[in-house]
Amino acid sequence: MSHREIVSTLRRLISEIRYISSEKKLHDSxxxxxxxxxxxxxxETDQQLCKAQEEMKFLALxxxxxxxxxxxxxxxxxxYHAKGxxxxxxxxxxxxxxxPKDPK
Amino acid sequence: xxxxIFADILPKCLAFNRATGNFNKKLCYQILLIPNRHYAALKxxxxxxxxxxxxxxxxxxxxxxxxxxxxxxxxxxxxxxxALAVAAEWDAQKEKIWQSSMHLTALCxxxxxxxxxxxxxDLVQHIMSYLDTDTVLFQSSEADELYELQIQExxxxxxxxxxxxxxxxxxxxxxxxxxxxxETKNVLTKHLSSFNFWAVHGxxxxxxxxxxxxxxxxxxxxxxxxxxxxxxxxxxEEFQSGHWGRVEWAHDLNQQEMQAxxxxxxxxxxLNSSSTFVQSxxxxxxx
Numbered sequence: 001m002s003h004r005e006i007v008s009t010l011r012r013l014i015s016e017i018r019y020i021s022s023e024k025k026l027h028d029s030x031x032x033x034x035x036x037x038x039x040x041x042x043x044e045t046d047q048q049l050c051k052a053q054e055e056m057k058f059l060a061l062x063x064x065x066x067x068x069x070x071x072x073x074x075x076x077x078x079x080y081h082a083k084g085x086x087x088x089x090x091x092x093x094x095x096x097x098x099x100p101k102d103p104k
Numbered sequence: 105x106x107x108x109i110f111a112d113i114l115p116k117c118l119a120f121n122r123a124t125g126n127f128n129k130k131l132c133y134q135i136l137l138i139p140n141r142h143y144a145a146l147k148x149x150x151x152x153x154x155x156x157x158x159x160x161x162x163x164x165x166x167x168x169x170x171x172x173x174x175x176x177x178x179x180x181x182x183x184x185x186x187a188l189a190v191a192a193e194w195d196a197q198k199e200k201i202w203q204s205s206m207h208l209t210a211l212c213x214x215x216x217x218x219x220x221x222x223x224x225x226d227l228v229q230h231i232m233s234y235l236d237t238d239t240v241l242f243q244s245s246e247a248d249e250l251y252e253l254q255i256q257e258x259x260x261x262x263x264x265x266x267x268x269x270x271x272x273x274x275x276x277x278x279x280x281x282x283x284x285x286x287e288t289k290n291v292l293t294k295h296l297s298s299f300n301f302w303a304v305h306g307x308x309x310x311x312x313x314x315x316x317x318x319x320x321x322x323x324x325x326x327x328x329x330x331x332x333x334x335x336x337x338x339x340x341e342e343f344q345s346g347h348w349g350r351v352e353w354a355h356d357l358n359q360q361e362m363q364a365x366x367x368x369x370x371x372x373x374x375l376n377s378s379s380t381f382v383q384s385x386x387x388x389x390x391x
Contacts, residue, residue, distance in 0.1 A: 017192070021195055022152070030154065034188055055378060059185075059371065059374055062329075062367050063189065063371060065329070066363075066368055069361070070196070070364050072360045073205065073360040077357065080353035080357075
């Protein structure tokens with residue numbers, strides 16, 4: 001894997017984490033910090049054939065696949081899944097009725 | 105009326121109790137008496153997720169509360185990146201909590217709880233039983249396009265696998281299936297048994313997702329990527345849908361789910377096996 005591929009994997013990972021994280025600043029996220037630390041650590045052994053570097057690359061790709069697949073699964077599911085029955089309030093609104101507890 | 109209100113609050117209390125382990129048995133008994141109509145509507149009850157480090161073991165926190173397994177055991181993980189990934193799973197839940205999509209959490213919980221009281225050899229035998237009906241060993245009996253595709257895609261994988269594990273495996277073209285020698289089974293059983301208990305859970309999950317031992321082992325040995333393994337596992341389905349058309353809410357949905365499951369399995373195996381991930385202070389040793 002070339003340097004460009006590694007950078008592209010990292011970029012895609014960060015963008016996936018942005019979707020799922022509830023943190024306002026991505027810098028503060030523990031997961032992002034750990035990933036950046038691992039990438040820096042294994043970048044230095046670029047020239048040698050390092051088994052751990054291969055493992056890290058594969059792990060990064062697998063985690064990227066995991067996050068992407070989960071997100072796409074949810075998107076497809078939400079798009080096609082039935083919404084269920086209407087609630088009592090929605091049905092009442094449809095015909096212009098008010099529920100007993102609503103203010104007049 | 106009171107019944108309705110109770111049925112609204114109860115699932116939230118139950119889920120909250122279950123997740124944080126405060127199991128009040130009296131409350132539980134009352135819950136069972138009242139019909140619960142809101143099973144799927146478990147809402148997110150925490151704002152932030154984090155991890156705690158105690159003596160090299162990690163736990164997950166939802167706000168200040170510690171996560172527990174369904175049986176009530178403490179949710180302790182040995183590997184830091186795995187703990188971070190589990191915390192990220194919980195963080196990814198938006199309004200509703202979809203426990204069925206949190207594969208890493210489920211794998212960890214199963215490994216900790218061991219609800220069926222399985223030993224490692226039970227699990228390995230269960231995995232090996234999938235070898236007799238391995239997807240890659242069943243090839244089309246007619247000389248058609250599908251058979252050519254199978255030869256093109258599966259043969260290199262089989263060759264690599266046989267060379268890597270020093271076994272002999274041949275595909276079968278009829279319905280009676282492939283014959284697998286005892287030596288092959290012994291070699292693979294030994295290989296699987298060399299992993300620890302947690303990693304074998306990961307293997308079991310992956311094999312059940314792909315219905316193929318060969319493809320799972322090729323993936324965990326980093327010979328093929330997760331996406332490629334899923335495509336190879338569903339080769340006939342891909343071939344047919346290429347001919348007859350693809351239905352997004354079935355084919356794509358299944359593909360994404362299988363990818364998520366296999367990716368979770370691969371992550372779980374790797375993060376529980378390599379010593380670099382269990383103790384984060386160790387340095388990488390150049391080969």
